[in-house]
Amino acid sequence: MAVANSFVTGGSFNCDYLSSTSCSSSSSPSVDHQVRFFGSRRRIKPLVYWTRSHSLSPKCELSSDSVVKNGKKESRTSSLSALELLKTSAADRYTKESSSIMVIGLNIHTAPVEVREKVSIPEAQWPQAIRELCSLNHIEEAAVLSTCNRIEIYALALAQNRGIKEVTEWMSKFSGVPVTELCQHRFLLYNQDATQHLFEVAAGLDSLVLGEGQILAQVKQVIKNGQGVPGFGRKISELFKRAITTGKRVRTETNISSGSVSVSSAAVELALLKLPEYSSSTARVLIVGTGKMGKLVIRHLVAKGCKKMVVVNRTEDRVAAIREELTDTDIVYKPFSELLACAAQADVIFTCTASKAPLFIKESVQALPSVNFEDGDQKLFIDISVPRNVEPSVAELEGAGVYNVDDLKEVVEANKEDRLRKKMEAETIIAEEVKQFEALKDSLETVPTIKKLRAYAERIRSAEVDKCLSKMGDDIPQNKKKAIYDLSLGIVNKLLHGPMQHLKCDGAENRTLSEILENMHALNRIFGLDTEISVLEEKVRAKMEQNQKQSS
Template sequence: MLLSYCNQIINIILRITLHPPHSFFSPPTPMAAVAGSASASASLPSSSARFRRSLPPSPSQLSFPRSRIPTRSLLSDNSIPQNAVVAASKPSPLQLLKTSAADRYTKEKSSIIGIGLNIHTAPVEMREKLAIPEAQWPQVIADLCALNHIEEAAVLSTCNRMEIYVVALSQHRGVKEVTEWMSKVSGVPIPELCKHQILLYNKDATRHLFEVAAGLDSLVLGEGQILAQVKQVVKTGQGVPGFDRKISGLFKQAISVGKRVRTETNISSGSVSVSSAAVELALMKLSESSFANARVLVVGAGKMGKLVIKHLVAKGCRRMVVVNRTEEKVNAIRHELKGVDIVFRPLSEMLECAAEADIIFTSTASESPLFSKENVQMLPSVSQGERRRLFVDISIPRNVEPGVSDLDTALVYNVDDLQEVVAANKEDRLQKAAEAWGIIQEELNKFEAWKDSLETVPTIKKFRAYAERIRAAEMEKCLSKMGNDVSKEHKEAIYALSMGIVNKLLSGPMQHLRCDGNNNHSLDEVLENMRALNRMYDLETEISLMEEKIRVKMGRAQK
C-alpha cells in the first residue's frame, strides 16, 4: 500500500513538472492563463491575489506618488468601474497614460546611473559646494533612497570629485530627482549643475567607476589614494539600508579592478599623488628650491596631511609644525618618521603658527575656511628672501578663502593648480596605463554578466516555491488517504522521496538559470531560459519583482 502511494506521488510530480500550466510555444491570453493554472493549483491563491490582500486598501494610502503604482497588478478586479468594459474599445487619454505607466514600471529594468562633478568637468568653486564629509555618507544614502525612483545609492566624495551612483527604477526620473537633490543641498542652480556634471548610464557608469578605482581618472594618473577612498565607501556603506546588492557589488568589483591594475601593471611606479604634487608645486615656487631653511606649517594630520608630511621629509624637510585638533595622530606620525622634528600645536594656535611660517599646507575636513582674507592680512611679513607667504590648499571645501589670493603678501594654490606638476610626467604614465584598459574590460564583462544574472533570482525563487507548493499539497493529500496508521518512519520516507524527486527534477532548470559570466552567449541563454520558465509556469516574475520594490519603498517611507 505504501509503495502504491509513493508511485502516485512520483506520477503526480512528474506530470505537473513536465506539463506546466502554460505552453511555451503558444502563450495563452490572460483569461486562458487563469483557466490553465486553475487545474494545477486551484486551492492556492496566485501571487497577485496574495499581494493584493497584503496591501493597504487603496493606493491613496501609499506614501509615494500614485503614478508610480503599476495599477494592473495592485488593484483588485472588483475596483474596476462597470463602464470600463464599454470604454475598453475606445480608451481615454488618461487610461492610455495609466496603461503606459504600468507597462513602463513593470517591464523597465533598473538602471545604474553615475552622476556628479569631478576635477575634469567642474572648477573647485563648484565642487566644494557639493563636497560631502564621510560621516554624512550614510545619511546621504538614506536621503537618496527616499526619493521615489531610487532603490540603491552610494556617494564618493574626495578632493577631486563628488560622484553619486544609484540604482534607479527609471533613468529619466532618477536623474531628475538626484539632480534636484544635488541642487537643493548645494544651492547651485540646476542649469549650472547640468553644464558641469557627468552623467553616465549602466555599462558606461560601471566603466567610469572602474577607471576611477584604477587611478585612470585621477588628476595624477595612477595615484593610489583613490582606491583607499573607494574601499571606504564600501566600509561606510556596510549595513546601511540602500547600500544594497547591486551598488555594493559594483563598488566591491571596482576595488578588485583597482587591485589588479596596481598588481599587474606598472602604472603606480613613479607616479605622484595629490599630496606629493602639492609638495612638488611648493618646491617649484621656492626661490631656493629647497625645504632646508623654509619654515613649514601643515594644518591637518589626517590621511592627506600625513602624506604631505611624508613627502616633505622625502624632499629634505627636517622640521615642521603640525596643527591638528588632537595630538594622537601627530604622535603616530612622529613614531613612524623618526629623526624628524615634528612640533604639535592645537588648532587654537593656528594663526600664531601661521605668523611664523613661510609655507602653509592645509588639508582638513573643515566645512568653512580656516584662513580668511582679514586674518591673513594681519600676519607679519615672511622671512627674508621670500616675497609672499605660500599657501598650498588641497582641501575640499577649501581651507583658504579665495580672497586671500588678492593680497600682495600671499600666494595661494589649490588642487586645480596642480596640473603644472602633473603634466611633467603624464606621458610616461599614459603608456603604462595601456595595460590597465584590458583589465578593466575583463572586469567590466564579469560585472555585467553578474548584474544581468541577478534578473533570474526572482524566477529561481518563484519556480522553486511553485514546485514546493505542489509537492507539499500532493504529499498531504496522499497521507490523508493513507489514514492514521502511517508510522513516523514511513512519513519521513515519503517526505524524503518527494523532496528528492523535486530537487532532482529542478536541478537541470536551476543550472540553466545561473550565469557563470564566461561569455555573452551563455548569458543570453540564461535570460531566455528565465523568460521561458516565466511563460510556461506563469511565475509573473516581473510583476512580483515590482511588488517587492514597492513594499521596500513603502517600508522606508513608514520609518
C-alpha cells in the first residue's frame, strides 16, 4: 500500500488498550508483519474474521474500574472511570494541543476478501455509521470509505489511543468480529500519514489497479453522503475535499490513468484469459447486476468485441438505458427469477451486485443442466462483488472456475510497469498537496484562540464605548456615535494585528508549527483564555454526560 514514508504501526499505542484480551504476538502469531506495496515495505498492524451483525447501533462499553474504600471494594461508574483514566494514564493524557486525524482500516493489501466483505459497510449506511462513531466519547468527527477493495474509517479523535480503542470496538460490534482478530488485518495511520494515505487512495496509487479512476468517484461519494450529517465536520470534510483535488491533479498532470485498467476491465481481461478457446464475440456472457460496476463490465465487454449478452437485474429500467446507449449490442434482459436458467446457458458469469447473501451456492450450481463442456472446459464465475456473490465452495465443483477481486492481480501485473514510472511523478504532487493541507489544518488549530482573543477584546471595547457614551448624555448625534465606535474598533484591530499574525499558519512568515503553538499558549496565559487541553477535556466530559443520559 502506497502510504506515508513510515507506515505507522501504532507508535506508542499498546494493543492492550483495545480489549481486555491482549492483541500481543503471543496470542496472534501474525500481529506484526511486513507487506510489500508497489516496491516499498510498510510495517502494518492488523484486524479480524467475523460474522455480520445487522444492527448498526453498537455501544462502545468502557470497562468498569474499582477502588477500595473503608475496606470494601466499590465500583466506579464507567464514565467516571474513563475520565479519571483519561487524566491519570501517562499514555492517554492530553499532551497535545489538538485532536488527531487517524484512519483505521482494512484493504486489499492487508486483508483477504473473506475478511473485507464482513467488515464492509453499505453506502446507504455510511451516514448512520458516522453518527454512531461520533457518539463515542473520544470521536469528534468521522467519515467512512467502504469499497470492494477497502473499508477505512477516518476520525478526528480527542485522545488518540482511546479513539483507536473505541472505533475498533465499534467495528467489532458492528461486524461481530473479535477485536483480537481485527488486529491481524488492520492498519493504523495518524495525522500527516493519514492525510498522505487518503491522497494516495484518491489518486489511485493505493488501488490494486494503479491509477484506476473509479476510486476518485467513491471518495466523492464520501462527501456527498456526509453532507448535513452531524459528525462529518470541518476538518474531515476539508481532508476529503483536498483529497479529491489531489486525485484530479495527479490524473491531469501525470496521465497515470491513460491505458490503465479498472477492476471491471481487469475482470473482463481475466475472463478472456481463462477462456482462451472462446473469442470475445462467441463466448456466452451473463452479467448479474447493473450498478456502477455492472455497467462498466458491459462497456468493457463491448470494447472487446462482445456483441451479445444477457443481463439479469431486478428491474428492466437500467438495462433499457444501457441498451439505448449501446445500440450496436444485443443486450437481453432477464429477471432474477430466471437467474439459474440463464447461468446454465452461459460460459462466463460476471456478478456485481450489492447482495449480502451469495447468489450462487454449491448446491444450485451443481444442479445446473449440463452445458456440454468439452474436457478441460469450465463455467467461469467472475465475482467482483464485496460481499461476494458466489459461494467459495462452488470452486470445488468440476467444471466450475471461481475468481474474485483478489484474483485480478494476474491481469494487473501485465501493464503495471509503465504506470509505476508515472507513480513517482504523482508522489511529488501528493507531497505538495499534503504540505498545503497540513498548513490549512494547522491554521485551524489556532482558530479557537483567535476567536477567544477577539471576543475578549470586543467585550472590553464594547463596555468602554458604552461607558463613554453614557457619560456624554443621550443627545449625541448619530455620526459622532459612529465616529467613537470606529475609533474604538480601529484601536482594537491595530492592537490585535500583531498577535493575530503570530497565530497564522499560512507560511507567509516561515514560522514553524511549534512557534505558533508557543504563541497560542502565551496568549492563553496572558489574557486568561481557555487552553486547548481544557477544551478537549470539556468536550469529552460533555459527550460522556450525553451518552449517560441516552442510556438511562
